[in-house]
Amino acid sequence: MKTLTKSTLMGGFLALSLGFAATAGEDSTLVVNGETPIPVRAAAPEGSPLPELFSGWVFRSVETQAMQADDFDNPGMIFVDQAWEAWSTPEGSAGKSCADCHGEPDSMAGLRATMPKWNAEAGKLYTLEDYINESRVKHMGAEPWKWSGAQMTGMTALISLQSRGATINVKTDGPVAEMYEKGKEIYYTRVGQLDMACSNCHEDNYGVMIRADHLSQGQTNGFPAYRLKNAKLNSIHARFKGCMKNIRARPYKEGSDEFRALELYVASRGNGLVVEGPSVRN
């Protein structure tokens, strides 16, 4: 019986590997608007547990891949347009807009590729959301945005877009070393009723089907991601929450130290990949 189970599993795995090859052929490449090539594979950084890095785009169906290959078809761009308007709209008691201090959004080029990073002034690990809300509260005198609200994800999409094509290079040493270790521990700790860790799916079984879908490596280079299932942009922390619910665990709060640490660790696993956001995912 045991042998049978094992061979069935092996057979299943082989078939799935082929399925993976069909979806994500070695030669499938992402070219946005027919002119901007975006590498979706990268050599694993030193010390990585993964043999090679794959963007989540590789694991999606041909149709979903095509949506991301055209900025018009990419519904995430609707929210980028809205954020563009918000960028130059004054708000709050100071009567200032993002544009008053930062100029055009392209002043943010390259930023997304280094997030999350240490903010020495605040003495804290900062995500893109933190920087946006700090600017809103401190400099604009406006209300902070909700972590995964439409305005926030739109703005992170606009800022991520400025870094399209930039290679992810998240620092893991120095003052953030402690958070990095904490994130790593969360990544490998089994939790919830299903008793699973992030690594069980995204490290041990990427490319394999989970129900009707391919498991990805759980890379964050495509965030914020427009998900077809909820027809909106999704933040990294919202996705973490979804994963934790799926394994019947009680999720941490968006913006909590746990998720910040996890975001840092997961982002660092993608060092070498290229910023895609806003991407299109299932």
Added chain:
Amino acid sequence: MAKIKPRVKAPKSVAAGEVFTVKTLINHKMESGQRKDKAGEKIPRQIINKFEAIFNGTPVLTADLDPAISTNPFIEFSMKISEAGDLAFKWHDDDGSVYETSKSIAIG
């Protein structure tokens, strides 16, 4: 709901009689009228119920949309023209508002 802004992609110029593709996308929540809010109250239906594409006053495509159409409806169609002109688009909302945009297409 966020500001509604239609997006259209059409070529600036085409050869006479050449078949070309027009893509349109509008951000709209397309509330089906089937859902209930947290208090158990029915959320009233609010969808784009009609889409029109009109070239120089002649309808090219008219579509009646129903509640099963997804959020942010994307409509793509092919057409050909023999003269230059304006391609006008209209999205009719349940609340009575009409979202409009247009594109000029030249022959060349």
